[in-house]
Amino acid sequence: MNNLLAYIPAFPLLGFLVLSIAGRKMSKNLVALTGAGTICISAIISLVIAAGFISSPPTEGFISTSVWHWFTLSDFIVNIGLRADALSVVFIFIITFVGALIHIYSAEFMRHDEDYARFFASMNLFVCSMLLLVLADNLVLLYLGWEGVGLCSYLLIGFWFKEPTNNHAANKAFLITRIGDTAMLIGLFLIFHNLRTLNIQEILLLAPQNFSTGSSEITLIALLLLAGGMGKSAQVPLQTWLPDAMAGPSPVSALIHAATMVTAGVYLVARMNAVFALSPLAMSIVAVVGAVTLLLAGCSAMVQSDIKRILAYSTISQIGYMFLALGVGAWTAAIFHFFTHAFFKALLFLAAGVIIESLHHEHNIFRMGGLKKSMPVVFVTFLAGAAALAALPLVTAGFFSKDPILWYAFSSEKGNAWLWMTALLGAFLTAFYTTRLMIVVFWGEAKTAIGHHPGKAMIIPLIILAILSVTAGFVEWPHNMIHLTLFSDLLHQQLPEVALKPDLPAESLFQLIAALTTFAGIALGYMLYYRKTYLATSWLQSPSVAGVHNLFKSGWGFDHFYRAVFVQPFLFITRINRTDFFDRIYDGIASLNIQLNRFLSLSQNGSLRWYVVGVLAGALFIITLQLLL
Structure with a gap:
């Protein structure tokens, strides 16, 4: 298995290189075969490694390989080293398997785009970067993958760059995530300053020996790493880039939300669990950030009208659940929710892409409707994803992964009633918002005629993801129902078990409350958007309700606040500083060169007589110098 490990990121990289160099000369069939084929090969290799890892676990708990020596600075040696343990295996399986389905879907979805090769090249590089991030055995290589996914997100969000709004969304994503990336980089410097290594396993081993629990240094390092994770995973207050990232093609949205980019922060915190565990304050902040994010994003998702923005806010909210689980020490619960979330969120975005394409690029859900009968396969698959997102009890993967988070938010030693209620x-x-989305899009009268139906390349990935959205959660059941813990048993090789409070109430009581809460949300959505639609309309006529509605729809006004506090003052300063002292120095150098150019160009006037005079003058000048000297 060690020999196969390097091939997992190598094939997507190969696809990127081939498509970047020769893509314009290749047929679209060959482009699709190269782009999707290389990811499929990586997915097969990942499945082989995962199967071997589960059936015959390595004695050391991991497999590793060193590809080559990267660089040496004094006694600091960095290699291109890959390491796969239980945590990495889960991530590479999701990245390659879900990524392969998205690439197959993209082969048809992007078929008529003029930049077909550029799209697949960027997608392949995206997958390669994410694989490097989760397989890296040192933080330098991890940071390379980290910046790689940031670059690729910029390229793909702004893929249709002829639209100014798309360029703005790409720039916004790139700049906001840079804030977190800068903080993370400072954290890496502090780690090296204190431990003299950036090898991940050495850090996890040395951190408890070199830092006391709760010390200011380890807390600062953990918070800086958290800031990096908040940027990539779109957590409050660095979440504003993700809804605008819907400017990219639907397959890009699916890849960003399900298998890459936004899950990078979850991976970073989980991977550096020993560092975070040493700082109770940092752990509490992780939990609070997740709780606040899931609530704010859920409120915003309720009132959006763009189908992809609803799903975008949903992703922010679900990642918030993962951060909440990480913050209360429920490491495996967070990764389990990442596992199931990848399937149903990829499904929802791909199905949304089918709907948008079929309805002549319509994004507004209130201009859709009636698709239940006209697009039955899309309806059934979308329903499976929506049910999983809503965590419909006992029949969807979303329930099996979200239920432990709700339980541990209360029962963990780091949990409390406030986190649980949030x-x-x-x-x-x-x-509620999932029911609203389903009813408005698939029930009622059709408001936009269907232009065309999707082909098999788009439908088959939906069916596969729909099946997994229902069944993927069966590998891990609640402890009080069935003693089946295959997923957590695998991850406990790498991640600590959650510590529970003593004398807890019955878990079944919390499950019953959670189930009733879910059904209450479904019932409210059914009443307001199917049975008594006039209620929602009448409520919006109230100024106070309309004000709250607009606040939620604007994402709680974060963009307006940042523009007023940071963007506009910065632009004002740049306008004042446009002709500062240093600019005058460089402008003076440029002006001097321009004047010298004009003076010397006088000799290049095209007149043979002037050229002869110049040659004679030069010769006389040289002879005169020789006579004088």
Whole structure:
């Protein structure tokens, strides 16, 4: 298995290189075969490694390979080294398997785009960067992958760059994530300053030996790493880039939200669990950030009218659940929700892409409707993804992964009733806006005629993801129902078990409350958008309700606040400083060169007589110098 490890990121990289160099000369069939084929090969290799890892676990708990020596600075040696343990295996499986389905879907979805090769080249590089990030055995290589996914997100969000709004969205994503990336880079410097290594396993081993629990140094390092994770995973207050990132093609949205980019922060915190565990304050902040994010994003998702923005806010909210789980020490619960979320969120975005394409690029859900009968396969698959998102009890993967988070938010030693109630309210909001989305899009009268139906390349990935959205959660059941913990048993090789409070109430009581909360959200959505639609309209006529509605729809006004506090003052300063002292120095150098150019160009006037005079003058000048000297 060690020999196969390097091939997982190598094939997507190969696809990127081939398509970048020769893509314009290749047929679209060959482009699709290269782009999707290389990811499929990586997915097969990942499945082989995962199967071997589960059936015959390595004695050391991991497999590794060193590809080559990268660089040496004094006694600091960095290699291109890959390491796969239980945590990495879960991530590479999701990245390659879900990524392969998205690439197959893209082969048809992007078929008529003039930049077909550029799209697949960027997608392949995206997958390669994410694979490097999760397989890196040192933080330098991890940071290379980290910046790689940032670059690729910029390229793909702004893929249709002829539209100014798309360029703005790409720039916004790039700049906001840079804030977190800068903080993370400072954290890496502090780690090296204190431990003299950036090898991940050495850090996890040395950190408890060199830092006391709760010390200011380890807390600062953990918070800087958290800031990096908040930027990539779109957590409050660095979440504003993700809704605008919907400017990219639907396959890009699916890849960013399900298998790459936004899950990078979850991976970073989980991977550096020993560092975070040494700082109770940092752990509490991780939990609070997740709780606040899931609630704010859930409120915003309730009132959006763009189908992709609803799903975008949903992703922010669901990643918030993962951060909440990480913050209370439920490491495996967070990764399990990442696992199931990848399937149903990829499904929802791909299905949304089918709907948008079929309805002549219509994004507004209130201009859709009636698709239940006209697009039955899309309806059934979308329903499976929506049910999983709403965590419909016992029949969807979303329930099996979200239920432990709700339980541990209360029962963990680091949990409390406030975190649990916030997560419970978020579950209610999720069920509500998911029901609203389903009813408005698929029930009622059709408001936009269907232009064309999708082909098999787009439908088959939906069916596969729909099946997994229902069944993927069956590998991990609640402890009080069935003792089946295959997923957590695998991850406990790498991640600590959650510590529970003593004398806890019955878990079944919390499950019953969560189930009733989910059904209450579904019932409210059904009433307001199917049975008594006039209620929602009449409520919006109230100034106070309309004000709250607009606040939620604007994403709680974060963009307006940042523009007023940071963007406009910065632009004002740049306008004042446009002709500062240093600019005058460089302008003076440029002006001097221009004047010298004009003076010397006088000799190049095209007159043979002037050229002869110049040669004679030069010769006389040289002879005169020789006579004088």
